[in-house]
Amino acid sequence: MRTLIFYRRVLSTLIFVCIASITASATQPIDNKRVNIVFRYDDYSATSPTDMELRIIDSFGKHEASITFGVIPFRCVRDAHDPSPQDIVPLTSIKANILKNGFKDGILDIALHGYSHQTISAKQMTQFSGLAYNAQVERLAKGKNFLEGIINAPFTTFVPPWNKYDLNTLRALEELGFSTLSAGMDGVATENSNLIFLPATCHLSRLRDAVKAARTSSDTQPVIVVLFHAYDFKEIDEKRGSITYQEFSDLLNWLKSQDDVCLLSISQAAKVINNLSASRFLLNKRNRALSRLLPSSLRDEESITIYQEYRGYPVSPKIFLKVGGFYLLIVISVTVLFLIMGIFCFRDLCVL
Numbered sequence: 001m002r003t004l005i006f007y008r009r010v011l012s013t014l015i016f017v018c019i020a021s022i023t024a025s026a027t028q029p030i031d032n033k034r035v036n037i038v039f040r041y042d043d044y045s046a047t048s049p050t051d052m053e054l055r056i057i058d059s060f061g062k063h064e065a066s067i068t069f070g071v072i073p074f075r076c077v078r079d080a081h082d083p084s085p086q087d088i089v090p091l092t093s094i095k096a097n098i099l100k101n102g103f104k105d106g107i108l109d110i111a112l113h114g115y116s117h118q119t120i121s122a123k124q125m126t127q128f129s130g131l132a133y134n135a136q137v138e139r140l141a142k143g144k145n146f147l148e149g150i151i152n153a154p155f156t157t158f159v160p161p162w163n164k165y166d167l168n169t170l171r172a173l174e175e176l177g178f179s180t181l182s183a184g185m186d187g188v189a190t191e192n193s194n195l196i197f198l199p200a201t202c203h204l205s206r207l208r209d210a211v212k213a214a215r216t217s218s219d220t221q222p223v224i225v226v227l228f229h230a231y232d233f234k235e236i237d238e239k240r241g242s243i244t245y246q247e248f249s250d251l252l253n254w255l256k257s258q259d260d261v262c263l264l265s266i267s268q269a270a271k272v273i274n275n276l277s278a279s280r281f282l283l284n285k286r287n288r289a290l291s292r293l294l295p296s297s298l299r300d301e302e303s304i305t306i307y308q309e310y311r312g313y314p315v316s317p318k319i320f321l322k323v324g325g326f327y328l329l330i331v332i333s334v335t336v337l338f339l340i341m342g343i344f345c346f347r348d349l350c351v352l
């Protein structure tokens with residue numbers, strides 16, 4: 001009987017610890033922190049919507065802020081998702097002048113966004129991942145030289161189409177003098193890479209929430225990289241779009257009115273933010289993998305920041321406790337269920 005009481009007490013204590021860890025309070029905000037927001041606009045090319053792009057440049061110019069444009073130097077003329085041979089069209093003189101002037105005025109930061117942005121595979125959308133090393137070097141070099149000729153200055157950021165790249169891409173980038181890669185959070189990296197990794201973490205529609213969540217995190221220098229395209233605007237694509245230009249403009253006004261928010265381009269972020277190395281990228285991948293173990297109903301502000309922020313530190317012990325507590329609770333519940341079933345079965349056998 002005493003043994004039974006002892007086990008009951010142990011079980012109660014374990015359940016209490018689990019519940020306490022799952023409902024642990026949110027992280028307290030830190031004073032004097034700055035939320036860094038990097039804007040990345042992809043797919044600027046000969047065929048992209050010029051009027052909307054001029055309005056975007058105008059918005060950033062008005063706020064004396066800089067934005068990174070992922071530029072396609074030689075756009076394929078038909079569907080980018082079709083890997084069959086097709087013609088390419090270089091940036092027109094109008095588009096080249098916009099780029100040149102935006103760069104000269106300090107509004108535009110230039111990144112190479114592939115070569116023609118045409119997929120090499122019908123199964124997986126990619127222009128670089130899976131391509132031979134030499135072919136990658138050739139495409140990167142041609143694209144980089146072409147754009148540097150337009151802006152008459154070097155640049156060092158690469159943005160792969162569909163955010164897809166492989167280890168050969170990383171080698172090719174270092175070989176050609178690129179210093180920064182901005183893709184997504186699902187990419188590969190090696191600890192010994194010399195590149196700066198600044199992946200996209202957030203869409204326009206989630207940015208306000210991401211800023212609020214970043215304020216509660218224990219990161220003193222949180223980074224949010226916002227990726228958007230022309231089709232995100234309802235004026236360009238009514239079905240796919242999630243924001244009007246006016247709402248975008250209001251969003252920028254709101255960000256600029258926040259004392260703790262700093263708008264940066266990728267190149268500016270690479271200079272002023274500490275430790276954007278491969279180790280930070282790999283750390284964020286581990287953080288996300290851990291957070292995915294939690295059901296969405298148990299995710300708090302910190303769990304949100306893991307998805308929408310490029311963190312410079314590991315998750316708090318609270319997340320480990322939550323994950324551990326959640327799965328321990330499941331194990332205990334299943335054990336108790338089997339015990340109860342066993343007791344009932346055993347009692348029926350005794351009766352027989």
Ligand SMILES: [Zn+2]
Nearest residue numbers: 042043161162
């Ligand atoms: Zn793209």
